[in-house]
Structures are given as C-alpha cells and as structure tokens.
Amino acid sequence: MHQRALAAALYLLATLGRHPADTSPGLCGLGAAQALRANASAAKALVMHPPLPPHSKARRHWLSLALAAGAAPSWSAAHFEGDPLESSAWPGLKREHFGRAKVVFDDRVKVLGPGFAEDPMNVPISVLVQGIAAVQQMVVLVDRNPIRKVLEYTPNAALPNIGFRFKLEQTSPVRAAVRTADGVWHVGGTRVESSGGGCTASGETRRDGSWSQTLGQASAKVFPMSSGPGETGSRLRLKVMHPMDTGLVAGVPAFYVKALSLRDGTGAELARLSIFEPVSENPVFSFDFATPPRGPLSIVGNDNNGNRIRLQLP
Amino acid sequence: MSANAQSSADLASLDYRLTARAVAEGVYVVTGANADFAPANGCNIINTGFIVSDAGVLVINSGPSRRYGQQLRALIARTTQQPVVQLLHLNHHPDYFLGNQAFADVPRLATPLTRAGMARDAKSYEDNLYRLCGEWMKGTEAVLPSADAAPGVLRIGQREFELIELQGHTASDLVLIDRTSGVAFAGGLVFAQRVPTTPHASIAPWLASLSQLQAMPSSRVQRWVPSHGDIDFTGAIAQTQAYLQWLQGWLGDAARRGLEINEVLRLPVPAEQRALAAFATEYVRNVVHLYPRYEQAVLQGR
Numbered sequence: 001m002h003q004r005a006l007a008a009a010l011y012l013l014a015t016l017g018r019h020p021a022d023t024s025p026g027l028c029g030l031g032a033a034q035a036l037r038a039n040a041s042a043a044k045a046l047v048m049h050p051p052l053p054p055h056s057k058a059r060r061h062w063l064s065l066a067l068a069a070g071a072a073p074s075w076s077a078a079h080f081e082g083d084p085l086e087s088s089a090w091p092g093l094k095r096e097h098f099g100r101a102k103v104v105f106d107d108r109v110k111v112l113g114p115g116f117a118e119d120p121m122n123v124p125i126s127v128l129v130q131g132i133a134a135v136q137q138m139v140v141l142v143d144r145n146p147i148r149k150v151l152e153y154t155p156n157a158a159l160p161n162i163g164f165r166f167k168l169e170q171t172s173p174v175r176a177a178v179r180t181a182d183g184v185w186h187v188g189g190t191r192v193e194s195s196g197g198g199c200t201a202s203g204e205t206r207r208d209g210s211w212s213q214t215l216g217q218a219s220a221k222v223f224p225m226s227s228g229p230g231e232t233g234s235r236l237r238l239k240v241m242h243p244m245d246t247g248l249v250a251g252v253p254a255f256y257v258k259a260l261s262l263r264d265g266t267g268a269e270l271a272r273l274s275i276f277e278p279v280s281e282n283p284v285f286s287f288d289f290a291t292p293p294r295g296p297l298s299i300v301g302n303d304n305n306g307n308r309i310r311l312q313l314p
Numbered sequence: 315m316s317a318n319a320q321s322s323a324d325l326a327s328l329d330y331r332l333t334a335r336a337v338a339e340g341v342y343v344v345t346g347a348n349a350d351f352a353p354a355n356g357c358n359i360i361n362t363g364f365i366v367s368d369a370g371v372l373v374i375n376s377g378p379s380r381r382y383g384q385q386l387r388a389l390i391a392r393t394t395q396q397p398v399v400q401l402l403h404l405n406h407h408p409d410y411f412l413g414n415q416a417f418a419d420v421p422r423l424a425t426p427l428t429r430a431g432m433a434r435d436a437k438s439y440e441d442n443l444y445r446l447c448g449e450w451m452k453g454t455e456a457v458l459p460s461a462d463a464a465p466g467v468l469r470i471g472q473r474e475f476e477l478i479e480l481q482g483h484t485a486s487d488l489v490l491i492d493r494t495s496g497v498a499f500a501g502g503l504v505f506a507q508r509v510p511t512t513p514h515a516s517i518a519p520w521l522a523s524l525s526q527l528q529a530m531p532s533s534r535v536q537r538w539v540p541s542h543g544d545i546d547f548t549g550a551i552a553q554t555q556a557y558l559q560w561l562q563g564w565l566g567d568a569a570r571r572g573l574e575i576n577e578v579l580r581l582p583v584p585a586e587q588r589a590l591a592a593f594a595t596e597y598v599r600n601v602v603h604l605y606p607r608y609e610q611a612v613l614q615g616r
Contacts (some may be wrong), residue, residue: 112576112577112580112601113576114575114579114598115598116595116598118598118601118602118603119602122602122606124574124575124576124596124602125576126574126576126577163574165575172434195339195441195442195445219613219614219615220613221572221612221613221615223571223572224572225572235572237609237613238613239609239610239614241615282612284606284609285480286572286574
C-alpha cells in the first residue's frame with residue numbers, strides 16, 4: 001500500500017469514531033476507499049440522530065449563557081487557541097505551518113465558500129484580502145483534510161485574492177493565512193460542511209481514462225473586473241487540464257500540477273502559485289489585478305512528473 | 315407558495331401519513347412535501363402514484379426509503395382490492411426507487427439507462443439519504459429494477475398506457491400517459507412551484523423535452539402530475555421552461571463576466587426564481603453542477 005494511502009486510511013479510521021455521519025461518502029464520493037465504505041455502512045446502523053453540528057443553536061445558546069453569567073473567557077476559546085471556528089485541529093495546524101511566527105485572526109482575510117460542499121471533489125473557494133498592505137505570501141489550509149495544504153500564493157504584482165476549487169474529505173474549516181512584511185500571519189476562514197469522500201475518490205477523467213488526451217492543456221481569458229467603484233482592474237481566469245491525483249486512491253500515485261507562474265510581456269513574474277494534491281481535477285484559478293498588467297501575458301508551469309505547462313495569451 | 319409545502323410526516327412514529335388522492339377514475343397521486351430532503355418530511359419530497367386496472371395495480375416510483383415503500387404498499391391495499399402487479403421507475407434518482415424493498419415480489423421496470431444509473435449510484439444515494447434523514451431510512455437497502463421498460467404502449471388489463479422516453483433532467487426521463495384518463499406522470503422533467511434539481515441535468519435537451527410535452531394536445535393529456543411540487547399548479551411545464559431558460563442565461567452571462575462560483579452564488583437572484591420552493595439549497599446545487607460548463611465554454615472561446 002502506498003505510504004500516503006495508508007496514512008489516509010489511518011486518519012479516516014481515527015476520525016470515524018468522532019463523527020460517524022460526517023464520513024459517509026456523498027453523491028460524489030463514488031470511488032471511496034473500501035475501508036471507508038465498510039465503516040460508513042456499519043455506522044449507518046448506529047446513527048439514530050445526526051450528531052449536533054459544532055455551531056448548532058443549542059451550543060450557541062450554552063455559550064451565550066456562559067458569557068451572560070459573566071464567566072471567564074469561555075472554555076472553547078482557550079481550548080481552540082482563540083480559533084473563531086473552534087477547530088480542535090487548529091493548534092496543531094498552527095504549529096505545523098507557522099512554527100513560532102506570530103499568528104492573528106483577521107476579518108480582513110475573507111474566505112468565501114459554499115456552506116455545504118454539494119460536490120466534495122470541487123469545492124469553490126474565493127479568498128479576498130482587503131485593507132492589508134504588502135501581502136507577501138498566502139497559504140490555504142484545510143484542517144480536516146488528509147493533506148492539509150492546498151496552495152501557496154505569491155501575489156507579487158497581483159491583488160492578494162485567489163479563486164480555485166479543491167477536494168474536501170469531510171466537514172472542515174478552510175483557512176487562508178497571509179504573511180505581511182513584519183512576518184505576522186493574518187488568518188481568515190470559513191467552514192464548509194461535507195458528506196465526505198473528496199480526497200479518496202478519483203476524478204472523472206481518471207475514471208474514464210480520458211485525462212491522457214488533454215494533459216497539460218491550458219486555456220485562459222482576461223476579464224475587466226473592478227475591485228471597487230471607479231476602479232478598472234482585471235481578472236485572469238486560467239484552466240489547466242490535469243487529473244490532479246491525490247495519491248490517496250489505491251493504485252494511483254500522486255500526480256498533480258505543482259507550480260504555475262504568470263508573467264507579463266517583459267517576462268517579469270506577476271504572480272506565482274505552488275499547488276498541492278487537494279486542488280481539484282482540471283483546476284480553474286482566478287487572479288485579480290488592480291490595474292490590467294502589460295501583455296502579452298504568459299503562463300508557465302509544471303507538474304510533479306516534470307510535464308510542462310505553457311500558455312501564451314494574445 | 316404551494317399548498318403542500320408542509321409535510322404531514324410524523325417524526326415520533328416515523329409515519330409518513332401517506333394519503334391517496336384520486337385525480338381521475340382509478341388514478342391516485344401520493345403527494346410529498348414541496349421542500350428539500352429533511353428529517354421533518356422524512357425525505358419524502360416526491361409525488362408517487364398508482365393506477366388501478368381490472369388486472370392489478372401499476373405503481374409509479376417507490377419513494378425514498380423502505381419505510382415509505384411499506385407504507386405506500388399498505389395505502390394501496392387500503393385503497394383497492396386489486397394486487398400490485400408492476401412498479402415503474404421514471405428516472406434513477408433515489409426517491410424513485412429506494413422504497414423497492416416493499417415491492418421485491420413484483421416486476422420493477424426502468425429503462426436501460428435508468429437501470430445503469432441506479433446500479434452506479436445506489437450505494438451513494440443510500441449513504442446520502444441516511445446522512446440527511448437518519449432514522450427514517452433505517453433498514454433501507456437498494457433493490458434494483460428487475461426488467462427493462464420499453465417506450466411505447468404498455469397494457470395492464472383493460473388499461474392502456476403510453477411510455478415516452480425523453481432526457482435532460484437525467485440521461486433517461488420516462489413519461490407515463492394513462493390513455494384511459496389522460497393523466498400523465500411527467501417524472502423529473504416537470505417541477506411545480508419548486509426549483510428543478512440538476513445533479514444529472516443537461517439544460518438544452520431538457521428544454522427540448524419540455525417543448526415536446528408542451529406541444530401535446532389536451533386530447534392526449536388532460537393533467538400533468540410532476541414528481542416534485544404542487545400537483546394542482548397548472549403552469550408547471552411553462553414554469554420549468556422559464557426557470558431553465560433563466561438559469562441558462564444567468565450562468566452564461568456570469569461566465570462571460572469572469573465570475574467565480576462563489577460570486578455567482580452571492581448575486582441577487584430575481585424574486586420570481588427566489589419564490590420557488592427549496593430555492594435556498596437547490597439554487598446552490600444548480601450553480602455548482604452547471605456553472606463549470608459555461609465557464610469552460612468561455613475560457614475555451616466557444
């Protein structure tokens with residue numbers, strides 16, 4: 001068994017005890033691992049009532065009572081190291097990705113997602129950062145995915161916004177953290193509910209084998225897009241054909257686009273993306289600019305097997 | 315809003331409280347809630363039906379769970395002394411066949427494409443409905459159809475039916491016309507006062523199918539029974555057409571403007587579409603299912 005697949009299976013088994021209903025594959029989790037299937041079926045018999053969602057009214061009510069009674073900072077806030085999404089995975093995630101750097105929760109980092117992952121293989125996320133100057137880097141992390149890092153973005157001449165879709169394994173916070181020049185990470189996030197199965201199933205083109213005919217083909221278009229009244233910015237949308245295999249499906253090694261660099265007419269790098277396994281099959285990205293960059297634009301990149309991606313825009 | 319937005323299902327006794335409503339001589343509709351799948355309605359959001367002939371009962375779709383199938387079968391037995399002789403599935407979606415355990419002893423017909431869809435998706439449908447409606451689903455396991463349904467004429471005793479295979483809502487959408495009464499079961503092609511569901515939809519062929527239904531003279535069809543929504547609403551075909559046309563234009567326009575899915579989901583939707591039942595959840599699904607196609611067409615310059 002692939003080492004990573006084994007890790008994922010152990011991870012899934014570990015989570016089953018906590019939220020049996022959350023891990024059952026949904027409409028799109030068609031190829032989910034056998035282990036998960038067997039456990040989900042067994043869990044069915046046990047589920048009499050769905051477990052209380054973490055943000056249920058009952059829980060909110062309990063919290064507000066505690067606060068109204070003048071209680072000390074709630075148990076939750078302390079337990080989750082201030083995480084507004086109250087994720088028990090956050091303290092570990094924070095240490096793993098930010099080490100000793102200063103990390104603050106910041107409402108100016110907005111992560112837009114659907115409340116529920118209708119298609120766990122393609123969960124759309126838009127990150128919008130407004131009012132934070134000189135963002136040097138962005139990282140997108142998903143607490144409860146077997147592979148937590150989705151992408152790293154270096155916006156250079158672009159706005160610190162990014163649009164993409166990713167594969168979600170189960171209900172989880174989705175976070176964007178941006179690092180400013182002083183080394184501080186500013187973190188925003190949203191919670192996406194899911195019936196599960198996004199990372200342990202193959203994409204459509206892997207299932208039908210058609211991926212090899214379109215591998216690495218890219219298409220893109222620039223749209224006028226204003227980021228505010230009176231502003232005339234632009235957006236580049238890019239699609240790259242790639243199976244984006246996570247390596248968590250038995251017998252299919254990880255195979256994914258690793259890097260994309262967006263360049264202007266002089267060859268200067270406008271923005272750079274490091275991409276990881278959870279990004280969706282045939283990924284689509286949106287890059288925003290406050291003023292349209294000088295063309296002709298080009299995109300170069302590669303996947304983890306050394307296949308090159310090249311696109312020259314008119 | 316529709317008359318049957320509220321469910322009569324009783325959560326304590328897990329009783330769907332199904333009732334048979336006669337819409338013509340021997341033709342009964344068993345209405346579900348005009349809403350989204352929820353524990354409050356026991357995931358019963360479908361209008362099933364049965365037609366009584368002198369040689370037995372034809373059942374149209376079996377509902378979302380084993381419990382539903384059993385209660386439907388009991389309702390039929392309370393309504394007529396004729397035995398159930400056949401079950402027909404109009405498409406492959408879960409609430410069209412997850413009640414099949416109660417009909418394991420009769421022929422269960424569906425088109426080959428519908429049978430293939432059920433075989434492919436049954437497991438994930440079970441998982442998903444257990445997740446959504448928990449206890450209501452207890453003991454439910456998919457029992458697949460046992461034979462092919464063929465378009466054309468179907469006879470049971472003195473009663474003659476016409477089966478028409480169309481597509482667009484799914485790869486195979488069956489329409490059943492009871493020639494004796496002029497009542498037609500439109501299946502998933504027609505939604506009445508409710509947002510259409512689109513997990514397997516293709517809008518262009520769906521609109522073509524609706525044009526075919528719209529063109530049928532009243533000498534052939536006097537009453538349309540949609541699988542979802544208010545069965546007394548008479549403008550359902552035109553309403554479904556209007557919604558799909560709107561959606562097509564709306565998504566195409568958003569894609570040409572370069573919007574991301576999350577931006578499309580947050581656009582202010584006109585009141586006419588917002589007023590339809592299940593809008594809050596179903597519109598999100600519509601966008602997630604269909605927007606990538608419009609996006610791809612724009613990015614590839616088509």
